[in-house]
Amino acid sequence: MGYRRTIAVGNVDYKTREVFENVVENTHNNVVLADSEGAILYASPAFRNEFDFSMEVGVSYDIFDMVSPDDVGVSREAYDRAVSTGEKVVVTFRVMLGAKDFSYVEAVISNLLDYDSVNCMLISFRNVSAYKNSVIELENYKDHLEELVEQRTQELRESLEKEKLVIEQQKQFISMVSHEFRTPLTIIDGNAQIIVNRGDKLTQEMLQKRSITIRKAVDRLVGLIERVLSDKVLESGDLDVDLSPCNYAAMVRDISIEKLSITPEAKIRLDIARDIPEIWMDEKLVHQVIVNLISNAFKYSCGEAEVKIKLHLKESNILLEVSDKGVGIPLDELNKIFTKYFRASTAAAIPGTGLGLNLVKQIAELHGGEAFIDSEVDMGTTVTFSLPVKLVDEES
């Protein structure tokens, strides 16, 4: 009760002071009266409770004592402004609770210095921590959202780039396939024209040579059509593996002979194990694999092709290995070689669709098998087509 004497309420009649005391003492508002310097003249019970503040007789307290050090400047500036301009000033600052914690407080500073009956500064406080924390949380969330949006946009951008790449690849593919089809047709048609126009002047040897050229071109075209069609069928997922008992060894031999008849300058060395059984496989698809691998071996050989074909059993698999001594594939491109449309840099000068090896791999996998490749630039390449052995006497 001693601080009643420090209230600078001036010359006021008892009744007003009593009203004031009753009202303020019982209000739940945090109210502080201070002088123009900031020295506390009076603090309401609610304030004393809220901010754990007790006043001892004879000790002077400064309202800025409770302000967090970082905010003293701001709050003092606001207080001085209220004192000098007479305007009501609102300021938000942090109040320390203990060593580390703080609360956000909003202070409304009213200048009642000129009021005779009051003659002090009236500061009303409101704890706005909840509000402030919400604002901070919103800010953080906004930042987080912005980050998320940026991330998603980046993901979309990358997706778009990939799409564009696919479309570009397809465009190039169509253009290249068109070229690929027309080239053997040009060869066939041109040689046919020569035979028609000058056939009577050509020697038997020249006629034979031209006929073989035509047959090679036809073979090339057939291979191309099959590759493109198979690829389309596989892509659409419509392909059903049609298993039947096959004489794998005979297939390899027959196709090798066929290929040599069209490419007489090439050599094939066959190394077929004696114990190759009849196995379940899709004859049409495996036929394509053999044709593809031999065509590749011929195509990517420089000059006259020397190809080795090995067919043998290894554990529970049957392995077809086709090797050439051709241009080879750079080591860092080997892992992409089975990718659709991919062509090794060493193949740049040789026409091709980029479909062949991808088909070989897909056909292997359709049978539950695998495809491998081993290669060295300028030394040659070996492609291995491995199928699990499904013996004909077993149930498929």
Added chain:
Amino acid sequence: MAKIVLVEDEVAVREMLTDELNVEGHEVIEAVNGREGLDAILEHKPDLVISDRAMAVMSGYTMLEIIRDKHKELDDMPFMFMTALTDPRDKDAVEHLEPNAYIEKPVDFSKLHDLVGQLVRR
């Protein structure tokens, strides 16, 4: 009759065209891509160039681009593109390079000889 530089990467096509042009009495200098073609053109100053479009190393397109760009003295040299790319947009892509003629693949020889005759006459 004429000195022709033939630029074509497919060996079977190349030898067939060379044979056909030789029979008509022309001298044919062969090149397997745009780079070789460029060298051959600069060395032999032919009466006509017949070139494929899409080739590895350097395409016929790039070759003509370089000629039009860096060898103004060859502005009068007749240039024929063989194209297996019959997309009309493809023709538009080369228009600005002002080739003198196009012939589509498969090549019809009577058409080829007509065009050669026309282009070489100047």
